Amino acid sequence: MSDSISSRRRFLRSVGGVCVGGLLASRVWADGRPAVTNPRATDGDDRYEPNWDEKFQITVGHPQEAGHSKADLVGNSDKVLQAALDSVARMGGGTVKVLPGKYILRNAVHLPSKVRLLGSGDDSILTKIPSETVGLSDDSDWYDQEISLKKSLGFQVGDGIALRAKNPSHGGQIVIKRTLIARSGNRFKLSDGLRENLWLTGKPTCSSLFPLLTSERTSDVLIEDITLDGNGKNNENFNGNYGGGIFLQDCNRYTFRNVTSRNYNGDGISFQICHDVVVENCHSHDNNDLGVHPGSGSQRPLIRNNRLDNNSQGIFWCWGVKYGLAENNSIHENRRFGISIGHCDTDNIIRNNTITNSGEIGVLFRDDPRGQDFWANRNLLEGNRIENSGGDAGVAIDVTGKTKAVRIVGNTLRETRQKMNRSGIRIGAQVGEIVLKENSFEGFASELVDQRSV
Known part of the structure; x- marks a missing residue:
């Protein structure tokens, strides 16, 4: 092959690459394949779906509400809600619209894949019978x-x-x-x-204990604009590893938006080994245990713009929760901790939250000495406002155990009460490298208590 022919072919390949790159530069996957920009409904392809103007929908009406007789299904129990969800799931997905009313459950409502449960805000209330x-x-x-x-x-x-x-x-x-x-x-x-x-x-x-909404091994579900009331005064406590206002196990890609979960004698929202769960603009309050519980092994949770009030703890990162983001949440008057993070919860970001009036500690990095390296390492705590944490010896940020490689940056820590023996940041004696940068303190007896240097 002559040099001139070889050079010409190299030139043409180069030009072709530029042209294709120019057309697809903003529409390619990381591995170089073209992105899907105009999907068609293709049998067996469940990754991409056209944005249809109208999808299958069933309305559920309450028998005691005026005008609800024209709903597709009428009733006020878990049975009618379950029938509606199962029906849209059989059609390959769709929306169940819950009209205003109080729906009293004798069993959990089980969520199938590819459904949307859409309530009527504060006017659609799911609650449960007293437990026996x-x-x-x-x-x-x-x-x-x-x-x-x-x-x-x-x-x-x-x-x-x-x-x-x-x-x-x-x-x-x-x-x-x-x-x-x-x-x-x-x-x-x-x-x-x-x-x-x-x-x-x-x-x-x-x-007679069960979650209000639950699912196992399902995916691609959206829950919006609905109120869950656990009737906590008339129910025994049910552990957040098994129940809650919402309880998921081994699920993927769930989104909870504008959901209220309240008065459950247990957790408000709990998900275990669930990945890419989004909790946004929700209100989890007055639950006996945890406001939001990203449970063991859950990857990439996104918890943002929520109100988490009057629970035992606002956000409890469980075991092995990684690559998550909690930001812009209002976390107020939780009886123990505003945020707690611990056992192998690594590589998470906790940013721009407001954490006020926590009963014991604003943000706790938990100790867990049972393994070789079970601590909450490589997390970023940035830009949070933490105010009035704990009792007379309260602590805004408490880093315990052998936690290491944590960055605590740009947080505003305040006490508006008497100083007493309150601390801004406390670092335990065995804690590893911690980056403290540009944090501000006001009203503490001790801004920083570093027990490593004692």
Whole structure:
């Protein structure tokens, strides 16, 4: 091949690359493939969907509200909400519009994939029945799909329940969530097998406890403009690893927008091993436990522009929550901590939040000495306003354990009460490298307590 022909081909390839690059420069993926700019509905392709002007929708109306008789489904129970959601899911996705009214649940509403649950703001309220608890009257083995109760009390077929006991072998807690699907007297069939031994030696009980909204192994769901009320005064506590106003397990790409979750005797919003969850413009308040609980292993949560008030803790980063962002939240009068972060919660950003009147500590970096490196490393705490934290010895930011590689930058820490023995930032004796930069302090007895230098 002559040099002139070779050079010409190189030139043409170069020109072609420039032309294509010019056309697609702003529309390519990181790996170089062209971006999808005008998708078509293609069988089996669930990644891209055209932006349709109208999608399938079912309205749910309350039987006691005027004008609701024309809704597609009329009722005020979990059954009518579940029927609507299952119907739009069968059509491949769509919207369930919940008209104003109070909907009283005897079981959790289970969210299928690719649905939108759209309420009417403060006028659409999902709440639950008071909880009841009764002991089991007979042993049930792990392979059984039924239980027998000492007395049936108010339990009905269709109820959501939590079975709780001590493991007869090692004494650990057993929690099983099921639905009662058939009965003969005090003997009930369950929606699924037990897979745990519920022996009378473990003092097993059955309780009418369940999340209001829940799902497992689903994706691409949007919840908007709806109010969840947990009826907390009439319900036992239900641990946030199993329940809450909202409880998700192993789900992807959920968005909660303009949702109120209140008065749950447990967490307001809890998601476990769930990825790319967005919680924005929500109000989680007056829950007995956590306002927002990004649970174990959850990757890339986005928690922004929310109000988190009067819970035990505002935001609780659980175990192994990574690459998340919490910003522009108002976190007020939570009984213990405004924000708590700990066990392997790394590479997160906590930015531009307002954290006021926390009962114990504004922001806590938890200690966890059970492993080689279980601390909340490589996190950024930036631009937050933290005011009036804890009691007489309260601390705005408390860094404990062997936490390291944390940056605390540009935060405004204030005390408007008497100084007493209150501290702005406290760093524990075993803490590693911490960057402190451009933080401002006002009204503290001690701006910085660094126990590493003691």
